[in-house]
Amino acid sequence: MTANASNMSLSQCTIRVYYEDTDLGGVVYYANYLKFFERARTEWLRELGIENLRLLQDEKKAFVVTQCHIKYLQAAKMDDNLIATVDSCTAARASATLKQTIYRNGAAICIATVDIAFINLQTGRPARLPLEIAASKI
Amino acid sequence: MTANASNMSLSQCTIRVYYEDTDLGGVVYYANYLKFFERARTEWLRELGIENLRLLQDEKKAFVVTQCHIKYLQAAKMDDNLIATVDSCTAARASATLKQTIYRNGAAICIATVDIAFINLQTGRPARLPLEIAASKI
Amino acid sequence: MTANASNMSLSQCTIRVYYEDTDLGGVVYYANYLKFFERARTEWLRELGIENLRLLQDEKKAFVVTQCHIKYLQAAKMDDNLIATVDSCTAARASATLKQTIYRNGAAICIATVDIAFINLQTGRPARLPLEIAASKI
């Protein structure tokens, strides 16, 4: 991973590719990149002091993905060591747009734009984003 | 599927194998057979009039798997049309042992013995099995 | 499902939501919609006489997703009976853009635009799409 990539991201996590992630084409199944992006978002939230489980149990609130746009540039393979990042966050009152990347050896192999909304699960209505997120945007 | 197999099961459901189920070895990933067995259990419960979601929401009760023993006899492959069955149910007060099979072209390719417990999620304690299950055993 | 939806799609398949598809938010995990879209594409190809496994084994060619854009409109839930469709296909020489939808009770709950490329796995280069696909576009 180049210094460049790590310097410019809000958060990153490492991902090892296992058998479970692959399909018979010999590469990572296309839906599984969304799991990797979600792991990076979870670690980013954790670093901000936000725990999904606590939000869910204590406040009955959760982040939901409302839209995502994924470009698959190169295929990830078994045994790869990947880095998944949250690159930027543009936050509104109850939603945010994140840019995310998956890197292998410093090269971006998959990029995504992910729109998330924060909702109150009891009412089904939008909830104000945690303050930590608004404060985190680049 | 032979008449024999279908005659002797309590319930069965058909399963088509898709890309998502395979791994780079070219066959169904070993954990995914547990998904197939669980689909068969869900359909068996549905036929008995038991809906997992209603139990969870209305009674705060759920079935949990406490033990399973799986024998992999032959590998399922992409595009296979499989049949997953619940063959028998031996029920106790708050738990049951199920025999299950996955068939391809009438031949068993995977067999399992699955122990399930019925629990009250609020107390964490065993709950009495729905009456429909006790009545269903062969 | 309304007559409208089924009339306007190239192909459709039914999808039952099981435990395996859900997450602790109580709804279908966002990556799993991509599995549902892929099942619909596989059934569409099958109806055209194209088998992924044969292409892979005999011709060493495969479809790969190069880009996808997903809008999540409503959450799918445990026990839902969904319909996933391929609505349209705009084909070029070695790639195609598909519009796809997931319906519940006739209402679209998730829509996607999926770009696929057809590649020769031995050379890594684009391969000419099977003729059946060019002929299938609306």
Add this chain to the structure above:
Amino acid sequence: MTANASNMSLSQCTIRVYYEDTDLGGVVYYANYLKFFERARTEWLRELGIENLRLLQDEKKAFVVTQCHIKYLQAAKMDDNLIATVDSCTAARASATLKQTIYRNGAAICIATVDIAFINLQTGRPARLPLEIAASKI
């Protein structure tokens, strides 16, 4: 994790529980523990100098699970930090039996006995286990 557990295992890897691993019951879906056990086996093989991908590509050989017996003692939850181990390996000529455990805070929450066979994918016949495995048994 107690010193005891780590001292007695052949290999171990850490596992963070993410949304993707959970189901609507709020805990880790029962099939996903098999993914965790498989990650631990992959890391154990890697430490022995055995790479699954190289075996598959260069020698057309692979490990397949022929049987497994899993006991679910306590449910893993979102955000848990787990440790998955390979505790022991009893090797025969072309197969081995592994004992594996998943720990949370030093307590075993899931244990498995996993039988693996080593096969030649071109002939479908058993292949002699890599020497490193025979040498690794406790």
